[in-house]
Amino acid sequence: MNKKLECCDSNVIHEEIINQVKDKMPKEEILYDLAELFKVFGDSTRIKILWALDASEMCVCDIAALLNMSQSAISHQLRVLKQAKLVKNRKEGKVVYYSLDDDHVRQIFDQGLAHIYEGW
Amino acid sequence: MNKKLECCDSNVIHEEIINQVKDKMPKEEILYDLAELFKVFGDSTRIKILWALDASEMCVCDIAALLNMSQSAISHQLRVLKQAKLVKNRKEGKVVYYSLDDDHVRQIFDQGLAHIYEGW
DNA sequence: TGAACATATGAACAGTTATTCATATATAGA
DNA sequence: TCTATATATGAATAACTGTTCATATGTTCA
Numbered sequence: 506m507n508k509k510l511e512c513c514d515s516n517v518i519h520e521e522i523i524n525q526v527k528d529k530m531p532k533e534e535i536l537y538d539l540a541e542l543f544k545v546f547g548d549s550t551r552i553k554i555l556w557a558l559d560a561s562e563m564c565v566c567d568i569a570a571l572l573n574m575s576q577s578a579i580s581h582q583l584r585v586l587k588q589a590k591l592v593k594n595r596k597e598g599k600v601v602y603y604s605l606d607d608d609h610v611r612q613i614f615d616q617g618l619a620h621i622y623e624g625w
Numbered sequence: 626m627n628k629k630l631e632c633c634d635s636n637v638i639h640e641e642i643i644n645q646v647k648d649k650m651p652k653e654e655i656l657y658d659l660a661e662l663f664k665v666f667g668d669s670t671r672i673k674i675l676w677a678l679d680a681s682e683m684c685v686c687d688i689a690a691l692l693n694m695s696q697s698a699i700s701h702q703l704r705v706l707k708q709a710k711l712v713k714n715r716k717e718g719k720v721v722y723y724s725l726d727d728d729h730v731r732q733i734f735d736q737g738l739a740h741i742y743e744g745w
Numbered sequence: 746t747g748a749a750c751a752t753a754t755g756a757a758c759a760g761t762t763a764t765t766c767a768t769a770t771a772t773a774g775a
Numbered sequence: 776t777c778t779a780t781a782t783a784t785g786a787a788t789a790a791c792t793g794t795t796c797a798t799a800t801g802t803t804c805a
Contacts, residue, residue, distance in 0.1 A: 550794095
């Protein structure tokens with residue numbers, strides 16, 4: 506019950522494949538960043554915001570009204586989206602307008618939708 | 626301080642835009658499913674598993690060895706990936722081999738990477 | 746300057762999630 | 776049948792996350 510610290514109790518089964526795959530894997534850091542990016546997409550509030558901004562530039566209050574959520578909640582999420590460099594903003598007096606800051610968002614959404622609709 | 630239940634304290638600023646965007650938004654349910662899908666991508670362990678399986682079919686023990694993680698942790702995550710219809714498996718004796726079950730994974734990854742690398 | 750308002754932000758809380766641990770299931774071989 | 780082994784799974788825990796609430800910041804206008 507304490508024979509190997511490696512993986513499961515047994516030895517590796519297919520050592521060649523493991524080494525082969527290991528060579529093809531991107532650097533740990535890249536994969537981490539990729540997961541962090543998708544984590545940002547993994548919330549329906551943020552998905553809605555991105556979708557809305559893909560249709561039109563909007564101010565915080567408008568987004569809150571559109572999604573029927575508090576101004577604070579939206580503001581917090583916009584900060585997350587901005588840190589991920591997915592949205593940008595411009596200020597006009599008191600009002601802050603947000604818009605998409607990425608060309609890939611739409612394509613990522615489309616691929617995601619393609620998966621969801623697949624086989625139905 | 627209690628004038629409107631809507632969004633923030635004020636009235637909606639750009640009502641036309643809101644209605645216009647509202648019409649363009651996909652159904653609530655679709656956006657929820659989309660977020661659920663990306664949530665699955667939003668974990669570096671699962672990202673690594675998917676990347677590995679994109680390179681080669683592998684059994685549970687091999688994946689655990691490759692990622693230097695416990696068999697149990699990998700098995701739990703494979704279940705999540707299978708529920709999301711991102712991987713499939715086949716049994717050969719005691720050994721269960723997992724492989725990708727989706728054509729979009731690679732493209733979603735590529736778009737994600739494109740975003741990460743953008744502007745550097 | 747002061748009131749009104751749009752937005753941002755910190756703390757707190759509830760809900761979620763990834764891993765570990767122990768154990769169950771299933772299969773192969775003796 | 777008994778043992779070894781590959782995988783699955785339920786419970787528990789620690790860490791993380793989204794929203795709310797209260798409040799701060801910054802801008803306009805009177």
